[in-house]
Amino acid sequence: MDKAIEDLGKLVNDEAALEACAKAAFEKVDKDKSGQIDCSELEAVLKDTSKDLKIDPPKPEDIKKFLDMLDTDKSGKLELNEFSKFFKLMLKAIYDALKEQKK
DSSP states (O other): OOHHHHHHHHHHTOHHHHHHHHHHHHHHHOTTOSSOBOHHHHHHHHHHHHHHHTSOOOOHHHHHHHHHHHOTTOSSSBOHHHHHHHHHHHHHHHHHHHHHHTO
């Protein structure tokens, strides 16, 4: 397994590190410091994360679906707790896919 996949595996299996990473990403994207991320801000973080991981970013319509699915209070925006759940699931799914590709 290559180093990047190994490092991602360590991250997704370390809850504290994963939470810190999610919070840092949230704060980076929450440009207006409102404590909420709207669809355009979510799209920005997904593009950045995809670029960092050297994968294709999700399509805008998929991002809207993710937002609707994760927006448990139906505010139209994600608070940190909602975003964090999504971010963790996304990184775990990416790790699983990369691991599977290496088999």
